[in-house]
Amino acid sequence: MKIPLTRSIFFTGFMATGKSRIGTLTAASLGWKFFDTDKLVEERAGKSVADIFATEGEPAFRALEMDALKSICGQGPMVASLGGGTLLNPGALELVRRHGVLVNLYAAPEVILERVNRKKESRPLLAGLDDTAKLARIKDMLAARQPVYDLADHKFESGEDTPHHSITRRIIHRLQIEELDPLWVELAERRYPIYIAEDLAGHADSIAEKVGASREAVIVSDQPIKAAQGPMLETLRHALRGAPTFYWRGGEQEKTLASVQKLLTWMLRKNCSRKTVIFAAGGGVVGDMAGFAASVFMRGVDFIQVPTTLLAMVDSSVGGKTGVNHPLGKNLIGAFHQPRAVIISLSALDTLPRGEFLAGLAEVAKYAVIRDDGLFDYLMDNAEAVLARDPGAMRHIIRTSCAIKAAVVGKDEREQTAGGRDVLNYGHTFGHAFEYLAGYRDLPHGLAVALGMRCAARLSVLTGMWTEAEEARHNALLDRLDMPSRFTGRFDAEKAWDATGRDKKADSERRVFILPRRIGAVETVVNPPRDAVIAAFESVAGASGTAAGKGEHP
């Protein structure tokens, strides 16, 4: 994927830090022109820089240099390598900042010396010195110029072992990240960005750098992701300088404390430290487990989420819930541990099975109904593009969904406020009952929630909270998004009623339902009439139900 860059790139740096070579490669990669201010001046003056200094004096050279700088600034986005003193000209820095970004390339003095000696280029400033004296001179000059280099927007080490094209890639990726406008999740103590673009795996290092995470990375994923998204994982690993990668087998039944301990042991064997950052590449299970591991490894390390399913993108990206299951119940062991950043690569959706895609889409529809009639209308008007997983449409609905969840969660970060995170359970009380009736097989959670939303809409009509016209509009969206409209398992009103009293958010005699009042607004309703609840169930299930596992689930 190309994230277009729009601003010129000005390289500054000491001799032998690769300004020309990396500048040329950068320009070539972007299809832009490349300029070297010293060479421009020489071409225009028809003599060498040394000659200009000797015959016309420094002020004349500086004037020529500024002319050159002004002329290239006018030539649209381009790449330039600046002479050592260019930025000392009055007005030069302002000119550079107005037209682009300033990038400093640096290297250790010893590396510079080695390069200078190897290249045998004429370096008048070092002429006639032995290596010890050269190194001392280099260090002196570096110290003198450091204040100018410190003005740079970005700094990149042009190290001994890093090929120039790798540095070029890093620079472009880093500048592309600056072009993106992430969604910021604001928390009580800090904030983190969610980056959403077509293909971001290759930018993982730039995003980590941007948020201040260390470069000591490991990747955690699972076998199904490896099978479906192998190239993405390779890109991620490459971007993270060959970071070691751990794979679980995959699946909810593996979501245990023992599996987390396996990861922790692996991390210790890989000499991970308190500085390690864990990249969790996968669906909800991988994110929950890797996030929990991050929260307990040496009492807490950073983690960055790279969700690969739509559900994980719109649900797990926000909220900080991490954890594992216990034989006695789901998600009973865990921690609140917020990621440092979330990287959503829309291309991961290309290989997502249709059922999983729709399960995530049900959550998107849920966000629309509970909080955002604008998103509702957008989904209505763009259902085809959404179902075709059009990147533009996906970007919009994922970002909007994350923003809604962030707004809800921000008020109730640790789930301690009544009427806080509850609204996110829209469709869930009915949905859980359907999952229970289906024996937790054959009916994915997201689709159970979609059925539950229809029941909630019905119950809202039956309790006089909204009209049948509104219910019809609500259900029309679910239809357009190919959500199921009937529960095809065996329906038992008594069991369904009991199940609504067994929800983990409910006390035994306190049934809590989130019901819509209009599109974009819901209310908590406690203990609605039993008859109405059963009638709501029967609007999508009932006597016509056939055996579980058959029927209309996509």
Place this chain on the structure above:
Amino acid sequence: MKIPLTRSIFFTGFMATGKSRIGTLTAASLGWKFFDTDKLVEERAGKSVADIFATEGEPAFRALEMDALKSICGQGPMVASLGGGTLLNPGALELVRRHGVLVNLYAAPEVILERVNRKKESRPLLAGLDDTAKLARIKDMLAARQPVYDLADHKFESGEDTPHHSITRRIIHRLQIEELDPLWVELAERRYPIYIAEDLAGHADSIAEKVGASREAVIVSDQPIKAAQGPMLETLRHALRGAPTFYWRGGEQEKTLASVQKLLTWMLRKNCSRKTVIFAAGGGVVGDMAGFAASVFMRGVDFIQVPTTLLAMVDSSVGGKTGVNHPLGKNLIGAFHQPRAVIISLSALDTLPRGEFLAGLAEVAKYAVIRDDGLFDYLMDNAEAVLARDPGAMRHIIRTSCAIKAAVVGKDEREQTAGGRDVLNYGHTFGHAFEYLAGYRDLPHGLAVALGMRCAARLSVLTGMWTEAEEARHNALLDRLDMPSRFTGRFDAEKAWDATGRDKKADSERRVFILPRRIGAVETVVNPPRDAVIAAFESVAGASGTAAGKGEHP
């Protein structure tokens, strides 16, 4: 233990909430007088309240009532039961607040009705009514008087199933907690108190109530504590209304994720919820594991520490570090999870083995050297009382130690600042080396630290940071506190040197030592000369060393 109460107790509450009975019991328990304002007025007037109202009018009654209140307020600390309207007199509330605390007793209207009917006392206000009308009248009157009851400093339910003496005990315990002046540990987000007194296990419920923890408690301990401190655990369990108690077998080798999972499973079987508060009664291992369990059970529940060793009291009470060991290293899995409160019962020290006591005392000496010459002088002057575990001396040194650790940790809560928590490692770089040389057997950590402190003091002389006179004063304290002065294991200079580079806080080629500059101030020194380090080791070890496991360790 008796925490003396100094302020009068005034009971207010509706009819049949036990004001007289509980007031009488409270007074008896404290050895104080008990007064009933209505009865006092009747005695003085020579006629019943109803007669006074009828013959002299309400204003006359109110005047008599205020006279009675004033006269009892003058009679030193006492217990009084106030009439229903007493607090409505102008000035009455101020008088009560000036002389004591106001305690409200309450009960459900149904309980009140039942008691009134059972006692067959004359209740003119309810005369001639059937039960339905009586209940309605009770509810009306309760609602009218609620604003007065809401003025109370404390409220206690006089429930149907709670014996009056239990309520009395709770009231006294709660008021005793108010008399204590806890040490507050101030954190970025919140604060928690450390209560230190001779015998506080019976006050656990009052402290939990004071800090706003729920009444849904479990106790976590281990078998050695059960053997040594059985009565304390029984008192704790009784105070917590028979809270279920979980016991680990005990010992560092049990400090694993699997052991934590056992506790989590047990908690789920006991129907613990997000509201559960875990009381961790034991040494450092119990505290670390129970605290970690609290941090991950349903993504975090409250815990209250009840440390039973001196080391746990002065070290684990502050800092929020919880966790377990991994086969590849100590404390590698864990979380920062702060307790809601710490309850230090000094009587727990009575049964502590001498070696464990001295190990804790070494840490106290460490706090004195790194931060507090006042504590240093106190230990010097009161060494005998300290070694005799005199409660007054223990209270002072524990409180001071916790305050020092709180001040250090407060600046570096999550161990992310260089030069922050580091100073707490005084004596540890050498100490860890001694533990390594002793094969992690026979030399308790605290005593290794004491030896390490002597080495650090020597190294400080050798590097010119302080004088031999100051070193002598430093070591004189360690001598007075019966700390070991020689490492009796086999000493190998090469291995010792290597071990100082293997400390978890050090990089391989970066040896970090905390060295004293004067009593009360230390500095971080990186990579001191090898010869000086070995000479420091040899000041307490060397050629004269005998086989490990023998010698002077107490």
